[in-house]
Amino acid sequence: MAVNGEALMWVEKYRPKILSDVVDQHAIVESLKAFMRNPKIMPHLMFAGIPGTGKTTTALCIAYELFSMQNWKNFTLELNASDERGIDTVRERVKDFSRYSRGAFGDVPFALIILDECDQMTGPAQTALRRIMETSSRTSRFILICNQSSKIIEPIQSRCAIFRFSRLEKTAMVEHLKSIAKKENVNISPEAVERIVDYSEGDLRHAINALQTAAAYKENSVVDEKVVSQVIGEASPKQVQLMLNKAINGDFMEARRIMYDIIGTYGFTGAEIIRQMQKELFKISYIAPEQKAELSNILGEYDYRLTQGANSDLQLSALLAQFTKAGITLGENS
Amino acid sequence: MKNDLWVEKYRPTTIKEVIGNEEAKTLFTEWIGNKKPLKKAVLLYGPPGVGKTTLVNAAAREYNFKIIEMNASDTRSEKAVNRIATPASSFTGLDKFSSEIKGNMLFLDEVDGIAGNEDRGGVNAVIKIIENTRTPIIMAANDPDLEKLRPLKKICLLIRFQQARIPLIIMALKKICEQEQVKYEFEALEKIALNSQGDVRSAINDLQGLSEEGKILTLQDTFALSLRNKNISMDETLKGYFAAKNVAEVASFLNSSDAEYDDLLMVIGDNVARRYTDIVELAKAYDYLSQADVFRGRIGTENWHLFKYFYNNLAQVAAVNPESYKPFEFITPPPIRVITLFWTKTKRTMLASICTKIGNQCHVSKYEAKMIYVPYLRLMLQQKNKTNTLIEWLKLTSEEVTFLTSLKMF
Numbered sequence: 001m002a003v004n005g006e007a008l009m010w011v012e013k014y015r016p017k018i019l020s021d022v023v024d025q026h027a028i029v030e031s032l033k034a035f036m037r038n039p040k041i042m043p044h045l046m047f048a049g050i051p052g053t054g055k056t057t058t059a060l061c062i063a064y065e066l067f068s069m070q071n072w073k074n075f076t077l078e079l080n081a082s083d084e085r086g087i088d089t090v091r092e093r094v095k096d097f098s099r100y101s102r103g104a105f106g107d108v109p110f111a112l113i114i115l116d117e118c119d120q121m122t123g124p125a126q127t128a129l130r131r132i133m134e135t136s137s138r139t140s141r142f143i144l145i146c147n148q149s150s151k152i153i154e155p156i157q158s159r160c161a162i163f164r165f166s167r168l169e170k171t172a173m174v175e176h177l178k179s180i181a182k183k184e185n186v187n188i189s190p191e192a193v194e195r196i197v198d199y200s201e202g203d204l205r206h207a208i209n210a211l212q213t214a215a216a217y218k219e220n221s222v223v224d225e226k227v228v229s230q231v232i233g234e235a236s237p238k239q240v241q242l243m244l245n246k247a248i249n250g251d252f253m254e255a256r257r258i259m260y261d262i263i264g265t266y267g268f269t270g271a272e273i274i275r276q277m278q279k280e281l282f283k284i285s286y287i288a289p290e291q292k293a294e295l296s297n298i299l300g301e302y303d304y305r306l307t308q309g310a311n312s313d314l315q316l317s318a319l320l321a322q323f324t325k326a327g328i329t330l331g332e333n334s
Numbered sequence: 335m336k337n338d339l340w341v342e343k344y345r346p347t348t349i350k351e352v353i354g355n356e357e358a359k360t361l362f363t364e365w366i367g368n369k370k371p372l373k374k375a376v377l378l379y380g381p382p383g384v385g386k387t388t389l390v391n392a393a394a395r396e397y398n399f400k401i402i403e404m405n406a407s408d409t410r411s412e413k414a415v416n417r418i419a420t421p422a423s424s425f426t427g428l429d430k431f432s433s434e435i436k437g438n439m440l441f442l443d444e445v446d447g448i449a450g451n452e453d454r455g456g457v458n459a460v461i462k463i464i465e466n467t468r469t470p471i472i473m474a475a476n477d478p479d480l481e482k483l484r485p486l487k488k489i490c491l492l493i494r495f496q497q498a499r500i501p502l503i504i505m506a507l508k509k510i511c512e513q514e515q516v517k518y519e520f521e522a523l524e525k526i527a528l529n530s531q532g533d534v535r536s537a538i539n540d541l542q543g544l545s546e547e548g549k550i551l552t553l554q555d556t557f558a559l560s561l562r563n564k565n566i567s568m569d570e571t572l573k574g575y576f577a578a579k580n581v582a583e584v585a586s587f588l589n590s591s592d593a594e595y596d597d598l599l600m601v602i603g604d605n606v607a608r609r610y611t612d613i614v615e616l617a618k619a620y621d622y623l624s625q626a627d628v629f630r631g632r633i634g635t636e637n638w639h640l641f642k643y644f645y646n647n648l649a650q651v652a653a654v655n656p657e658s659y660k661p662f663e664f665i666t667p668p669p670i671r672v673i674t675l676f677w678t679k680t681k682r683t684m685l686a687s688i689c690t691k692i693g694n695q696c697h698v699s700k701y702e703a704k705m706i707y708v709p710y711l712r713l714m715l716q717q718k719n720k721t722n723t724l725i726e727w728l729k730l731t732s733e734e735v736t737f738l739t740s741l742k743m744f
Binding site for chain 2: 008009011012051052056060078080082083116117203205206209210212213216217231234235236237238239240250252253256260262263264265266267268272276302305308309310311313314315317318319321322324325328
């Protein structure tokens with residue numbers, strides 16, 4: 001575990017340990033507290049919502065509160081559905097786990113299985129999961145975590161109490177970052193905090209990581225907007241931006257080279273690259289909104305072709321070629 | 335219409351229309367019309383482009399059979415053969431009672447493609463199916479003497495196809511010229527037919543390749559034809575493919591190459607950017623290539639009836655603007671993708687290991703670690719002061735730290 005018992009990524013260090021501390025999800029916390037008072041009535045739970053809004057934290061808090069800080073690991077199985085490739089691994093681990101933890105001690109008659117990123121599971125895998133949930137329901141409770149509940153099959157949804165985590169309020173994020181800065185004795189200007197919150201798009205983990213990096217970067221006693229901007233610049237997907245710019249400005253070959261560079265180093269899938277291109281496209285300042293819409297449609301078309309095709313970098317190359325062509329007509333019009 | 339492939343447009347739809355090979359046609363028609371044939375399976379063999387596949391399809395239409403097709407490029411493991419073929423051969427199907435369809439015919443094209451380790455068990459699976467079948471099985475092969483097909487020969491009716499005779503090919507070409515309103519010198523058609531060595535398909539492709547709207551096809555034009563080599567290399571395929579003057583000529587080159595379709599797709603993808611320097615042309619070519627890949631994806635391992643769409647798109651890639659063609663140096667296999675992924679494997683492995691470590695401590699998946707933690711962690715580690723405890727906490731090795739600090743942002 002942690003060095004001297006202390007986590008050194010601030011995200012972990014300041015991750016709430018009790019439900020009441022979870023940032024800005026009061027309604028959900030109140031309903032969950034009822035289950036904590038009488039765990040026997042707790043159903044399977046499903047947490048849905050955009051990244052960084054406290055789903056995993058809330059699930060962990062439930063584990064802490066049900067089984068205590070010392071023992072929770074003995075009664076909790078934490079799985080990332082997208083990492084534990086294949087339902088067979090999930091099935092084996094859940095089966096083993098529910099066997100060994102049978103008859104959990106104390107007042108809690110079940111063990112807890114936290115399954116993160118469930119929406120990454122395929123349809124058949126989800127069907128198998130549903131079966132696992134049924135067969136182990138006497139000994140286990142599931143907390144399923146996902147970004148979109150619509151990607152979870154109906155039968156699983158109907159077996160769970162669904163909680164939807166909303167995007168965090170800006171003020172709540174600002175307050176939280178300020179309190180962390182205070183505990184770490186970091187002097188940060190209000191504008192710098194605002195800048196971080198704006199950049200992180202409602203993802204608190206993103207924001208806290210940026211804060212910690214900015215604190216490591218600071219040259220004088222105050223973390224100001226300049227330092228934050230520098231960090232954000234360094235941590236933004238520069239190569240994706242460069243690839244986009246090269247393509248739009250007519251240098252297809254260079255754009256394609258960068259694409260291979262990114263795929264080679266980071267191992268992104270075609271869909272993941274397109275997702276980032278989409279995000280970065282809308283940040284480019286020199287393209288008019290309606291032209292962005294046009295380019296975005298091209299992205300959409302190729303996003304679809306990727307799902308049908310056989311060879312993802314061929315589709316990405318073709319996409320970059322369409323962008324280069326569109327870029328030339330953009331240049332002529334302006 | 336100009337871009338339609340004549341080979342498809344004028345493919346015979348009745349047994350009678352199939353060119354030549356009268357004896358083979360009679361044998362095959364007898365077999366298929368016989369309710370209790372002596373042998374349950376038939377193997378059609380002979381050189382490419384003489385009408386084997388065409389005959390099977392025409393016969394199916396005339397005798398009201400439904401064709402279930404497997405192609406050589408399919409992985410012919412026993413499992414795959416069983417999965418696709420067994421249901422087709424053991425169920426007679428409700429269609430039989432409800433409509434004109436009399437039943438299924440299983441058609442295994444290019445059975446001499448069953449080869450190597452990948453298709454282990456392929457031949458045996460086919461034999462097993464023939465033994466258990468209730469429906470006719472038709473196989474086609476170019477080279478029936480392959481050692482591994484010997485067991486098949488024992489239990490099949492063998493029907494030999496020969497090269498189509500030259501006068502018959504000339505007649506077919508003449509007919510097409512009339513329909514397409516192409517003016518020609520007779521000697522030109524003769525040359526094309528001779529050059530095809532009895533391969534009707536390639537003759538028609540050549541004809542389409544050489545004829546231009548509003549011009550008379552002369553003997554002079556046909557001098558451009560090189561003698562067909564049935565096993566030309568990837569390099570030569572690319573040369574012919576990109577230098578072709580129109581879509582039909584492209585198609586004829588694709589026909590004559592025995593390159594794997596998937597390799598071809600990747601290699602063309604690498605070279606198309608060198609071929610078209612004009613971005614509008616390049617974008618168009620890439621669009622066709624992308625469509626070809628989409629159809630390749632839809633074909634998967636069994637929907638081979640979609641192959642023509644894959645193929646047509648692939649042919650269009652090279653024919654975007656023949657005018658702009660200049661010889662260029664090819665990027666030959668291995669494709670850029672393979673090379674890139676090979677050279678960067680250690681990088682990705684290291685990144686994956688780092689992301690797993692982050693995931694263990696921070697309750698996130700590898701993907702999230704990569705997206706939300708790595709970008710900041712590498713910056714923190716670049717600030718050398720006070721990072722030791724962080725490194726220790728994440729259990730990073732010194733190589734991993736060095737890797738992270740020098741990692742470029744994606």
